[in-house]
Amino acid sequence: MKIFQREQRSLFGEILDWMLTPLLLLWPVSLALTWLVAQSIAGKPFDRALEYNVQALAQLVTVHQQRVTFNLPQPAREILRADDSDQVYYQVLGPRSEFLSGERDFPRPPDEEQPRVGEVRLRDDEMRGLDVRVAYTWVKLDVAGAPSLVQVAETREKRSVLATEIIKGVMLPQFVILPLAVLLVWLALVRGIKPLSQLEERIRARKPDDLSPLDDKAVPLEVAPLVSSVNDLLTRLKDSIATQKRFLADAAHQLKTPLAGLRMQADLAQREGFNEEDLKQSLKQIGRSSIRATHTVNQLLALARAESSGQHIAFQPCDVAQITMEAVQDFVPRAMDKHIDLGYDGAQPRTEGVTLQGNPTLIKEMVRNLLDNALSYTPSSPEHPGVITARVLADPFGHVLVLQVEDSGPGIPEAERELVFQPFYRALGTNVDGSGLGLPIVLEIARQHNAEITLEDARPGQVPPGTRMVVRFVVDAA
Numbered sequence: 001m002k003i004f005q006r007e008q009r010s011l012f013g014e015i016l017d018w019m020l021t022p023l024l025l026l027w028p029v030s031l032a033l034t035w036l037v038a039q040s041i042a043g044k045p046f047d048r049a050l051e052y053n054v055q056a057l058a059q060l061v062t063v064h065q066q067r068v069t070f071n072l073p074q075p076a077r078e079i080l081r082a083d084d085s086d087q088v089y090y091q092v093l094g095p096r097s098e099f100l101s102g103e104r105d106f107p108r109p110p111d112e113e114q115p116r117v118g119e120v121r122l123r124d125d126e127m128r129g130l131d132v133r134v135a136y137t138w139v140k141l142d143v144a145g146a147p148s149l150v151q152v153a154e155t156r157e158k159r160s161v162l163a164t165e166i167i168k169g170v171m172l173p174q175f176v177i178l179p180l181a182v183l184l185v186w187l188a189l190v191r192g193i194k195p196l197s198q199l200e201e202r203i204r205a206r207k208p209d210d211l212s213p214l215d216d217k218a219v220p221l222e223v224a225p226l227v228s229s230v231n232d233l234l235t236r237l238k239d240s241i242a243t244q245k246r247f248l249a250d251a252a253h254q255l256k257t258p259l260a261g262l263r264m265q266a267d268l269a270q271r272e273g274f275n276e277e278d279l280k281q282s283l284k285q286i287g288r289s290s291i292r293a294t295h296t297v298n299q300l301l302a303l304a305r306a307e308s309s310g311q312h313i314a315f316q317p318c319d320v321a322q323i324t325m326e327a328v329q330d331f332v333p334r335a336m337d338k339h340i341d342l343g344y345d346g347a348q349p350r351t352e353g354v355t356l357q358g359n360p361t362l363i364k365e366m367v368r369n370l371l372d373n374a375l376s377y378t379p380s381s382p383e384h385p386g387v388i389t390a391r392v393l394a395d396p397f398g399h400v401l402v403l404q405v406e407d408s409g410p411g412i413p414e415a416e417r418e419l420v421f422q423p424f425y426r427a428l429g430t431n432v433d434g435s436g437l438g439l440p441i442v443l444e445i446a447r448q449h450n451a452e453i454t455l456e457d458a459r460p461g462q463v464p465p466g467t468r469m470v471v472r473f474v475v476d477a478a
Contacts, residue, residue, distance in 0.1 A: 012189060012190075012193055015189055015193075016185070016186070016189055019185050019189075020182060020185065023178075023181065023182075023185075027174070027178060030174075031167075031171060034166075034167060034170050034171060035163070035167055038162075038163040038164075038166035038167050038170070039159070039163045041163075041166060042159045042160075042162035042163040042166060043133070043159050046133065046154065046158060046159055047122055047133065047135070050122070050133060050134075050135035050152055050154055051120045051122075051135050053088075053090075053135070053152045054120055054135040054136060054137050054150055054151065054152045055120060055137070057070075057072070057090060057092065057150050057152060058137055058139045058150045060072055061092060061100075061139045061141065061148050061150065062141075063141050063142060068094045068095060068100065068141060068148055069100070070092045070100040070101045072101060085157045085158050085161070086154050086155040086156070086157045086158050087130070087154070087155050088152065088153070088154050089102065089103045089106060089127060089132070089152070089153040089154075090102040090103065090106075090150075090151060090152045090153070091103050091104075091106035091149075091150075091151045092148065092149070092150050092151075093148060093149040093150075094148050095141075095145035095146045095147065095148055096145060096146070097146075097149075100148070102151075103127075105127070105128070106127065106151055106153065107125045107126070107127060107134070109121075109123070109136060109149070109151075115138040115146070115147055115149075116138065117138045117139065117140040117147050118137065118138070118139075118140075119137060119138075120135055120136070120137045121135070121136055121137065122134065122135050123136075125153065127153055130155050131155070131156050132153040132154060132155055132156065133153065133154050133155075133156060133159070134151055134152070134153045135151070135152050135153075136149065136150065136151040136152070137149075137150055138150075195218075195219055195220050195223065196223065198218075199214070199219055199223070199227070202214070211234045211235075211237060211238040211241070212234070213231040213234060213235065214227050214230060214231055214234075215227075216228055216231065259293060262286055262290060262293070266282075266286065315357040315358050315359055316357065316358075316359070316360070317355050317356070317357060318355065318356055318357070318358045318359070318360045318363055319349050319350060319354055319355050320354050320355070320356060320363065320392055320401060320403060320473070321346065321347050321348060321349045321350075321351070321354040321392045321394075322349035322350070322354075323360060323363050323364045323367060324344060324367050324390050324392050324403065325344050325349065326364070327364055327367040327368050327371060327390070328342060328343070328344045328371065328390050330368070331368075331371050331372070331375060334375060335375060335388065338375065338378075338380050338386070339380045339381060339382050339385045339386070340375060340378060340380045340385060340386040340387070340388055341385050341386065341387045341388070342371075342375075342388045342389075342390075343388075343389055343390070344389070344390050344391070345389055345390070345391045346390075346391040346392040346393050346404075347392045347393065347394045351394065352394065352396045353394030353395060353396035353401060353475065354392060354394045354401065355475075356401055356449075356473050356475045356476070357476060358449045358473075359448070359449075362445045362448060362449075363445070363449070365441065365445060366441070366442050366445040366446065366471070367390070367403070367405075369438040369439070369441050369442050370390075370403075370405040370438075370442055370469050370471075371388070371390065371405060372438055373438045373439060373442075373469075374388045374405055374406075374407040374409070374467070374469075375388065377407070377409045377410070377467075378407040378408060378409040379409065379410070386407065386408050386409065387407065387408045388405070388406070388407045388408070389404075389405070389406055389407075390403075390404070390405050391403070391404040391405075391406070392404075396475075399474060399475045399476070400472060400473070400474060400475065401472075401473040401474075401475050402470060402471070402472050402473070403470070403471040403473070404468055404469065404470050404471075405468070405469045406458040406466060406467065406468035406469070407458065407466055407467055408458070408459075408464065408466045409464060409466055409467055410464045410465075411457055411458075411464055411465035411466055411467050412455060412467055417455045420439050420455070421439050421440055421442075421443045421453075422440065423437055423440045442469070442471070446471055449473060450473075450474060451471050451472060451473045451474070452471070452472045453469070453470065453471050453472075454469075454470045454472070455467065455468070455469055455470075456468050456470065
């Protein structure tokens with residue numbers, strides 16, 4: 001239950017609600033309990049007075065000539081009646097319930113109650129339309145028969161007055177204490193929430209490029225996990241921005257060379273005295289530079305798509321064998337132009353163990369980059385054709401799916417096997433045009449699919465040793 005409703009949730013308001021709501025709800029409960037306690041406290045002294053009166057009257061019941069009599073002196077009668085606010089009634093009955101003195105219409109005790117001589121009892125009753133408090137006892141005399149009954153009743157006016165005075169004495173101070181308590185709660189919350197306001201001021205005062213961690217020692221213990229999470233986010237954001245800046249700088253550097261070549265060839269073609277043969281040669285150079293620039297841009301887009309797609313594209317069942325065979329078929333014309341023997345070996349599509357949960361577009365992009373890298377770095381000639389083999393191996397019992405692309409090229413030295421997965425890195429001495437983004441794209445897509453990628457010699461101990469790229473997927477048993 002909330003006393004104060006707001007359209008937008010406020011931490012200050014939430015805490016204030018949950019502190020004031022029990023306080024305001026318990027206050028009327030406290031009133032009711034105080035009233036009950038006051039009634040009990042106010043009744044005790046008057047109950048003792050009634051008990052004393054009924055005991056005093058019981059001593060006036062005597063036996064005279066084998067008859068039970070009751071003689072109440074006039075002074076005692078006047079004292080019994082003397083009360084400004086309440087009315088007092090009494091009744092005395094003999095052993096055979098004969099009326100001896102007092103009020104004839106006095107209510108009798110409950111019929112099921114057993115008389116106990118000498119014990120004074122109390123009960124609430126009604127007499128002549130008024131609520132009364134009754135004290136009664138039985139008196140046993142030295143005559144045969146049942147005991148005599150003596151009762152004294154008193155209206156409840158004095159009790160109510162005293163209970164009201166007790167209530168006033170207890171509750172009136174609460175009307176002052178309750179607003180003071182609300183004010184103190186408000187001030188305590190303002191003081192307690194002040195560190196959050198100070199943290200907000202420190203964050204607002206920061207410069208846009210300041211991504212340093214926040215001081216989690218200067219905040220309350222309850223806020224420290226939130227500050228730690230923000231620091232973790234700032235660290236990841238800082239790393240992401242640094243990666244983007246480095247990526248943009250490298251991309252600009254890689255695009256600079258083909259664009260400069262395009263401009264240079266265009267300037268040469270515009271010179272006077274440029275013959276037709278030189279013009280064709282310049283156009284060929286322009287075409288090669290534009291192809292290189294286009295390839296670099298496509299690789300950049302593929303890498304950016306691979307880095308950002310993991311959280312946005314839902315996975316679905318992918319037949320890796322089918323995807324690999326389609327990619328191999330796409331590269332067959334290029335392989336034939338370079339006199340390279342390109343083929344597929346391994347599991348067939350739609351067989352057990354070749355399907356995994358992934359993104360088919362990204363997986364195909366990964367296979368294409370592996371094949372493109374192998375075609376670019378595998379030397380070949382009509383006399384000595386190169387060999388490239390794509391292979392998919394499935395282990396349904398071990399829940400492992402392996403993709404391999406191996407070639408008969410010069411291989412990659414162990415010292416450079418870590419470096420080739422960095423953006424824009426190209427092995428020296430290969431004289432191969434490329435952007436240096438193919439293997440970083442493969443690594444990022446493998447990471448998106450929780451796969452491991454390793455690089456090894458295809459033919460250890462032989463010259464050339466060749467290269468084998470191995471991507472190991474873990475297939476869900478379900």
